[in-house]
Amino acid sequence: MRKPDGHRIEKQKIKAQLEQELNRYHLSAKTKQTILERTFQNNQPSFWEREITMTIPIPVVVLIAILFVSIGFFVPFDLNQEQMVTLVQTGAGLFNEDDLIKWLNG
Amino acid sequence: MEQVSAMKQTRSEERELARRIAAQDQMAMNQLVEQYGDVLFRTSMLVLKDVQLAEDVVQETFITAYRKIRQYNGEGSLKAWLVAIALNHGRSIMRRAWWKRLTLRDMESEQLSSHHLNPEHQVMDRALMNEIYKLPYPYREVIVLYYYQDMTLHEIAGLLNEREGTVKTRLFRARQRLKKELRGGEWFDA
Numbered sequence: 001m002r003k004p005d006g007h008r009i010e011k012q013k014i015k016a017q018l019e020q021e022l023n024r025y026h027l028s029a030k031t032k033q034t035i036l037e038r039t040f041q042n043n044q045p046s047f048w049e050r051e052i053t054m055t056i057p058i059p060v061v062v063l064i065a066i067l068f069v070s071i072g073f074f075v076p077f078d079l080n081q082e083q084m085v086t087l088v089q090t091g092a093g094l095f096n097e098d099d100l101i102k103w104l105n106g
Numbered sequence: 107m108e109q110v111s112a113m114k115q116t117r118s119e120e121r122e123l124a125r126r127i128a129a130q131d132q133m134a135m136n137q138l139v140e141q142y143g144d145v146l147f148r149t150s151m152l153v154l155k156d157v158q159l160a161e162d163v164v165q166e167t168f169i170t171a172y173r174k175i176r177q178y179n180g181e182g183s184l185k186a187w188l189v190a191i192a193l194n195h196g197r198s199i200m201r202r203a204w205w206k207r208l209t210l211r212d213m214e215s216e217q218l219s220s221h222h223l224n225p226e227h228q229v230m231d232r233a234l235m236n237e238i239y240k241l242p243y244p245y246r247e248v249i250v251l252y253y254y255q256d257m258t259l260h261e262i263a264g265l266l267n268e269r270e271g272t273v274k275t276r277l278f279r280a281r282q283r284l285k286k287e288l289r290g291g292e293w294f295d296a
Contacts, residue, residue, distance in 0.1 A: 011252070011253060011256070014234070014253040015253050015254060015256060017234050018152075018234060018235070018253060018254045019254075021232050021233075021234055021235045022148040022151075022152070022235070022254075025144075025147065025148055025151060025157075026144050026147070027139075027143040027144055027146075027147040027161070027164060028161070031143075031161050031164065031165060032139050032140075032143060034165060035139055035143075035164070035165050035168045035169065036132070036135060036136060036139065038165065038169055039135055039168065039169055039172045040130075040132060040135070055177070
């Protein structure tokens with residue numbers, strides 16, 4: 001719905017008043033120079049800033065993090081049992097149980 | 107019709123300027139600073155009430171803009187995009203500088219006065235600014251965006267990431283306060 005004209009005129013008057021009060025304030029030439037120097041000397045955008053322009057919402061980041069943690073959590077339980085070894089602590093040190101049995105049996 | 111056509115042309119020019127900045131064209135960056143430096147400085151000054159902080163914000167805004175210029179998609183105006191960056195920097199500076207505000211509160215008016223060229227007009231010429239400075243930060247923000255930046259409630263809500271109703275309420279309350287304070291002088295009734 002279109003706002004009443006009075007409201008629009010009020011807005012224009014306030015804007016004009018603010019413009020009038022603020023028009024003596026200018027960004028200093030020194031600051032402008034500093035901006036340009038800082039921009040082109042040490043602030044070249046990094047590879048990621050240049051190439052990745054997509055913003056990722058926070059919930060997506062959280063989901064990805066959960067996915068990684070889940071994979072990390074489940075992988076140890078998915079090891080090939082045949083490749084697992086049992087270690088035996090003896091007075092002479094720590095041995096692979098299979099190797100120790102073979103050695104004992106000559 | 108002419109207005110729409112002019113707006114399309116402006117958008118097209120802004121996209122071209124952004125493209126040149128992305129290509130690391132120093133002249134384009136210079137043009138951006140010349141074109142929007144003052145308006146960003148004045149906006150930051152109104153919101154932050156501090157000339158030095160406003161200059162810091164403007165510096166950080168342009169540096170961020172340069173680094174992230176590819177994120178400007180040309181859908182909204184370049185000025186609104188820059189104002190959004192400036193407000194974000196302003197908010198983080200305000201958070202960091204809370205202790206400074208406690209100790210240097212009395213210096214703010216002094217700092218602002220030092221920028222005046224006509225000291226005899228300080229009080230009269232800054233009636234509205236002075237009243238805006240008295241408002242709490244969230245109110246100042248909406249007043250500046252609505253009246254000085256000439257944005258709509260919808261645009262402000264998008265920029266501040268707030269609901270339109272919240273912005274409307276803040277604007278109403280801020281306006282009421284200003285109206286009350288300025289009644290002795292003059293309000294801007296049509």
